[in-house]
Amino acid sequence: MPGVKALEPLWSQRLNDCIISAAFSSDGRYLAAAEISGKLVIFDARLGQRLREIPAHGFGITSISWRPGTAELATAGQDGKARLWSATTADKLAELACGAEWVEKLQFSPSGLYLATSAGKKLRLWSHTGELLLAAPDHSSTIADLEWMPATARFPGDVLAYCGYGGLVFLKPGQAQGYKSFEYKGSMLKIRWSPDACFIGTGNQDASIQFFVLPEGVDGPSRDLVMWGYRSKILDMAWDPQSRYLATSGSSTIIIWNCGGKGPAGSKPDMLDFHMRLISELAWQSSGPLLASGCEEGLLALWRPGKASKPLATAHLGAPISQIQWAPGDQTFLAASEDGALNLYAIEQIK
Amino acid sequence: MNPSSSRVPVTVLTGFLGSGKTTLLNRILTEEHGKKIAVIENEFGEIGVDQDLVINAEEEIFEMNNGCICCTVRGDLIRILGNLMKRREKFDHILIETTGMADPGPVAQTFFVDDEMQQRLKLDGIVTLVDAKHIWQHIDDAGEAKEQIAFADVIILNKADLVAPADLDRLEARIRSMNAAARLYRAQNAQIELDHVLNMGGFNLDRALELDPKFMEPEYPFEWGGIYSFTPGTYTFQVGPGPDPEMDIVLEPAAGASEEDLRNAIEKAISRDFVTIPCPVRHTFTISEPGHYALFTQHHPDEFAASIEGIEPLVTREFKPDHEHDEEVSSVGITTPGDLDSKRFNSWMSELLQNRGTDIFRMKGIVSIAGRPERFVFQGVHMLFDGRPDRPWGAEPRRNQLIFIGRNLDREALQKGFLRCLA
Numbered sequence: 001m002p003g004v005k006a007l008e009p010l011w012s013q014r015l016n017d018c019i020i021s022a023a024f025s026s027d028g029r030y031l032a033a034a035e036i037s038g039k040l041v042i043f044d045a046r047l048g049q050r051l052r053e054i055p056a057h058g059f060g061i062t063s064i065s066w067r068p069g070t071a072e073l074a075t076a077g078q079d080g081k082a083r084l085w086s087a088t089t090a091d092k093l094a095e096l097a098c099g100a101e102w103v104e105k106l107q108f109s110p111s112g113l114y115l116a117t118s119a120g121k122k123l124r125l126w127s128h129t130g131e132l133l134l135a136a137p138d139h140s141s142t143i144a145d146l147e148w149m150p151a152t153a154r155f156p157g158d159v160l161a162y163c164g165y166g167g168l169v170f171l172k173p174g175q176a177q178g179y180k181s182f183e184y185k186g187s188m189l190k191i192r193w194s195p196d197a198c199f200i201g202t203g204n205q206d207a208s209i210q211f212f213v214l215p216e217g218v219d220g221p222s223r224d225l226v227m228w229g230y231r232s233k234i235l236d237m238a239w240d241p242q243s244r245y246l247a248t249s250g251s252s253t254i255i256i257w258n259c260g261g262k263g264p265a266g267s268k269p270d271m272l273d274f275h276m277r278l279i280s281e282l283a284w285q286s287s288g289p290l291l292a293s294g295c296e297e298g299l300l301a302l303w304r305p306g307k308a309s310k311p312l313a314t315a316h317l318g319a320p321i322s323q324i325q326w327a328p329g330d331q332t333f334l335a336a337s338e339d340g341a342l343n344l345y346a347i348e349q350i351k
Numbered sequence: 352m353n354p355s356s357s358r359v360p361v362t363v364l365t366g367f368l369g370s371g372k373t374t375l376l377n378r379i380l381t382e383e384h385g386k387k388i389a390v391i392e393n394e395f396g397e398i399g400v401d402q403d404l405v406i407n408a409e410e411e412i413f414e415m416n417n418g419c420i421c422c423t424v425r426g427d428l429i430r431i432l433g434n435l436m437k438r439r440e441k442f443d444h445i446l447i448e449t450t451g452m453a454d455p456g457p458v459a460q461t462f463f464v465d466d467e468m469q470q471r472l473k474l475d476g477i478v479t480l481v482d483a484k485h486i487w488q489h490i491d492d493a494g495e496a497k498e499q500i501a502f503a504d505v506i507i508l509n510k511a512d513l514v515a516p517a518d519l520d521r522l523e524a525r526i527r528s529m530n531a532a533a534r535l536y537r538a539q540n541a542q543i544e545l546d547h548v549l550n551m552g553g554f555n556l557d558r559a560l561e562l563d564p565k566f567m568e569p570e571y572p573f574e575w576g577g578i579y580s581f582t583p584g585t586y587t588f589q590v591g592p593g594p595d596p597e598m599d600i601v602l603e604p605a606a607g608a609s610e611e612d613l614r615n616a617i618e619k620a621i622s623r624d625f626v627t628i629p630c631p632v633r634h635t636f637t638i639s640e641p642g643h644y645a646l647f648t649q650h651h652p653d654e655f656a657a658s659i660e661g662i663e664p665l666v667t668r669e670f671k672p673d674h675e676h677d678e679e680v681s682s683v684g685i686t687t688p689g690d691l692d693s694k695r696f697n698s699w700m701s702e703l704l705q706n707r708g709t710d711i712f713r714m715k716g717i718v719s720i721a722g723r724p725e726r727f728v729f730q731g732v733h734m735l736f737d738g739r740p741d742r743p744w745g746a747e748p749r750r751n752q753l754i755f756i757g758r759n760l761d762r763e764a765l766q767k768g769f770l771r772c773l774a
Binding site for chain 1: 394404406407408409411413414426427429430431434437438439440465466467
């Protein structure tokens with residue numbers, strides 16, 4: 001494509017299996033990548049050197065989460081367990097029995113005090129040291145995703161949202177079960193809070209997304225609307241740093257909804273075309289204007305939505321993109337693939 | 352869409368509690384078959400083997416569209432299988448065990464409704480284990496037992512050793528009347544050739560026909576027929592006790608002792624008045640004209656240890672019985688030569704599925720589309736339909752074979768509707 005640069009990685013590594021999850025520690029020093037078949041690899045994020053390899057779960061890892069402000073991280077596995085690890089020593093710090101065999105999701109709260117895990121219908125809350133704080137009553141369906149509310153000055157405190165068939169549930173540490181819910185007659189697969197915590201987007205199995213507008217935060221009044229017409233179920237979504245735009249997958253076109261003013265109701269979304277197959281990953285910078293996207297064909301694209309309708313730069317990883325994440329500071333981002341490629345790119349290259 | 356060959360086959364294992372699912376799974380996992388198999392067992396599953404590739408799932412069933420049972424799927428499967436298919440270590444086969452009371456519909460539909468599943472996996476078959484001794488307790492009352500039988504591609508009558516052969520025959524006839532397309536095997540302790548369970552090739556209708564050539568036939572009021580050569584005299588038809596206190600029989604002159612003569616005698620025999628004899632009995636009859644005669648019996652003689660004393664049949668044939676009908680669940684088979692007008696066939700099919708999709712559990716077919724050199728094969732679950740071109744017809748005569756399995760099916764309407772699609 002004329003005028004589109006080729007992205008060249010700062011460093012490139014290859015793991016032995018699909019990288020199901022990859023993430024930077026909050027200080028940006030470490031990059032953890034999880035092979036779907038169970039191995040966790042810790043890299044020096046700047047140099048790309050392998051520091052440690054941890055056989056974290058026998059049959060497979062499903063997700064990972066760094067504890068904010070530390071070099072500790074948690075892994076969830078297909079062996080009924082979540083485990084806490086030290087990235088500096090590779091020591092196992094704790095092992096948590098999550099109540100069912102397929103532990104699908106886990107995430108540390110922004111405060112770093114709590115860890116939420118989901119396994120089938122079981123949601124559990126743990127202290128950061130691995131002490132069980134709550135085994136919530138079985139959810140009505142298997143839990144497909146969970147995400148903590150972002151930390152904001154306006155809405156302090158940790159609030160967890162989790163979803164599945166039937167809707168979205170909110171839970172605060174210290175409570176015996178979810179205290180609030182939004183029902184939906186369908187299966188929600190993904191939750192994405194906006195950075196200001198005034199919106200939640202959910203991506204649904206029935207090829208729709210749902211917005212919950214929460215101008216006063218999760219405890220205030222709310223309204224919601226559903227956007228239909230996607231080609232496929234929604235694999236990923238990403239908010240821009242101003243909480244105005246939500247980029248969504250669900251086809252080979254990136255569809256970006258404008259939530260400014262009374263939007264997105266009645267607004268026409270921005271549509272970015274480049275990918276030829278289903279978009280699998282979307283990641284917006286945490287404070288900048290750039291959006292990175294990846295698709296099932298293995299194409300990676302960097303965009304500046306609102307300024308240009310074609311990508312600024314692209315690369316081809318050769319296998320479906322399984323993870324994209326910006327490093328703290330927004331200067332680099334990682335892209336990982338289903339055949340084990342792990343590349344780090346710098347935006348300096350496209351300036 | 353990927354060609355079907357590159358998609359990983361999935362077998363769904365259903366059956367009531369105690370039917371032997373876990374025994375079969377354990378066998379599959381421990382036997383040397385050279386296949387790499389991943390098993391997704393139900394939340395109460397108890398596979399005894401220390402096996403890495405066994406995943407325990409909580410059966411999450413939901414409707415993709417409000418209120419439409421044809422679009423209920425297993426959400427947990429979509430996520431678990433989606434994950435499995437990304438692994439470098441590829442599986443040759445995936446086995447999914449359902450809980451005893453599960454309706455197989457949502458599991459099967461999962462492979463039609465979700466794009467990702469459809470691209471990477473194919474439903475190879477639904478295997479239903481039946482506890483031959485205890486199924487009678489459920490077959491009339493529990494809708495799930497009927498559905499598990501109706502949905503099956505393969506039905507294993509397990510614990511066959513605990514049941515008298517005549518009862519097993521009766522059970523088999525009953526099951527056949529509900530699902531004529533499934534392959535039926537008798538087993539004890541779930542001992543069955545794994546080839547019968549894995550890699551059935553989904554809608555391999557050719558094979559279903561090979562194994563049960565009777566299933567497309569009209570139904571006759573008798574289960575058995577045989578041609579005898581009589582000289583004038585008096586004969587005794589000796590009948591022992593059996594599952595029925597009486598039996599209808601008819602004797603019809605035949606032109607000779609070939610299979611064709613037996614076939615020709617059938618049509619004449621149907622229009623005759625049958626004689627009802629009590630069982631057990633020694634029924635005597637007299638032959639005045641020498642020659643060949645065909646005897647047709649309502650029940651299979653083996654069930655009653657029945658025979659004509661002092662004389663053996665020269666040719667025999669078994670027929671699909673019509674007296675064990677399930678009032679609700681049945682199969683309708685259509686087989687006819689000729690080419691289909693693709694437009695007419697599509698519109699008939701879509702109208703049929705729209706109106707009757709809830710009642711049609713399964714359908715399978717191989718059809719000949721006018722102007723297309725290759726066979727078109729399809730299978731469906733409720734309203735969902737997966738069809739694709741298959742190998743070329745080549746020298747094989749072009750024809751259409753379809754089977755519908757469902758509740759309250761109107762045989763005549765289905766046949767008429769289909770015949771109108773011929774080009």
